[in-house]
Amino acid sequence: MNAILGWGLFLALGGVTVWMAGGMLITMSMYRAGLALMASFVALAGLFVLLDADLLAAIQVMMNIGGMMVMMLFMVMLMIDPGGEMMWDMKRKMHLPGPGALSMSMPRHAPRLPVSAPTQPAKALTTPVAAVWTCPMHPEIRRDGPGQCPICSMDLVPAEDPAAAAATTPAAAVWTCPMHPEIRRDGPGQCPICGMDLVPAEDTAPSPAADMHMGHTEGAAANGAAHAAAPPAGDAPMTALNPQQHYEMMAGMAMSTAQLPWAGVVGAGSALALIGLILTTRWPVVTAGPTGDTTAAVGNLLLSRYMIAFEGAAFLILAGIAGAVVFATRLPRDQSVAAAATIPAPAASGFAAPPTDGATAPQPAPVWTCPMHPAIRQDGPGQCPICGMDLVPAEAAAADTAPAHAGHTMGGRGGH
């Protein structure tokens, strides 16, 4: 009975150890990765307890809980979407397949979303160039066909053609909300956030949203041609990503970085070296019988192996942090990816923002505005006449639109 219990405990703890280590590898969230690693090490400590190595188990638990907490702290501070919440939420809202909460890998192909209203594809076909669909609540979501918003799951509605509006009034056609200066439209309308009437903006800083529209209008035109050639189907196919585009999208959303292949090679090499080191050192208890000294021998074995594995794991973590900090570079701009990706996240995350982008290029005559009162616009720095705050360049406020919205999406989804 005791032996059966021991075997059951051993198998359960070993299974948890391996399962959680695997979960650490496949999860998209740094926080969950830290928790999984913590759970793996705690289960390993349970194995130590089974071997009567109580003190070692206690050291294991204490050091790893503290260490993993610090690691999670660093990762949370370093990464844009450290929790993988954006990707996870998107996966949940789009009902993407995949195993449980540990796995957050995106599929190779975007899913086919069912279309309920039959009139929408017809409308899209009659106006193929203007077929830009947007979310009533999230105007930055722009798709080539009807579907659901990946953020709030609302049905997309046809957007007024921004390209036509931009073509007819190319000179001074930027409208903004008095309260939300990050809302920039090509024509009059209502603010999607607060519903106020938009007012013309004095400055002519090109908005990142308009930039996004333009890029997607090209994609929409190309897809519109494809739609015209293809027979009208009951479902609107979303663009399937090839592996390279998939990788670029993941990198753009900061789910992984361009250093992923390097990190994989370094990690696999280190793991192989560690396993080789453990295998080539002598095992002191292979030839030992069950004597009175067996416990001490097992303890010695565990200590030597444990120190190798622990230092190796610490080295791997340090290498990961060093790789994330030292070798991180901006990704090169890939226009085709930005146009083909169904989610305009690479531009929104700021990772793939090119230095030549109109939104980030320095303006010769900047307009300065108050962070709290966007109606205040002056030609130079100064203080807001209403609240006395220091004015900031209006371009910065406009360029901050996308990251601000990313944080909004990640942090305050309940606010909508």
Added chain:
Amino acid sequence: MSGISTALLVLGALLGAGYGIAVGEAALRGAGPAAVWLPLARAWSLLRQEDLVPRGADFRLFRSAPLPALVAVALGALVIPLGPDWIGFDPPIGVFYFIVVLGPFAVGMMNAGWSQNSKVGLFGTFRAAAHLISYEVPLGFAIIGPVMAAGSLSTTRIVAAQAGLWYAVWQPLGLAIYLPAALMVSFHHPFDIPQSGAELAGGVFSEYSGVRLLLWRVALDAMFVLLMAMGVVLFFGGGQGPLLPAPLWFLLKTAGLSAAVSIGTRFWPRLRQDQMLTLAWKVLLPASLLNVALVGILTLILIGGSP
């Protein structure tokens, strides 16, 4: 008495003491005689509340976050000896085990803040992590003093070694280091910035409601009492005393120490994270090293170097 029933009894005693703490705090706030039933009324109201999970939250982590904290309290209560035979689990590394099982409490606090997917919760997560970084080293060094004097990590042997003289008498510096570290562990008042309502709108608990909030309150109060009970074990001779039976002495001492600490810290301002880290690493850590040296010398003099 079997180990499991003793452990349950110890845990029940701690929870009862936690209820006493809640009553005392209500009385300190001026509730009058109503303080006796005020915690029960609050618990009942929380039980009747809807258990909300915010939209977009990591619901598994959010719903399971109180569990590591409660597990930490229950595991820590195992090694508290109410009396010579009143202990659930008496490992030879008892005190070290106690420090180790405190870790999941901070992890639970971090999970609570992280999983609710809000800004104040994330700030609370950072602050909770700062707590573990702050308390761990001073707490360990403060506990080393009684361990050195008793020559054992076992809680029962540490209590037995204080038969002649409490360690609080000749290790006051150790007690002075242990108490702030214990307050950091239990997220008690001067160090409650991760979940304080005034600073952070509830912080890591800002999205909790209903029975899970009740679980968190119970875990926090029980953790505070647990730390005070360990203080009694380490510095006030455990259950030793004249006339009364040992468990009663132990509970009386724990209640007294808890009340003294609650009243004493009541008018302190909350410490910011940087102030807490400064206190832990620039004041408590050097003081605890000094304490270890002093205790070493005094142990040689008092006990004669043969523990």
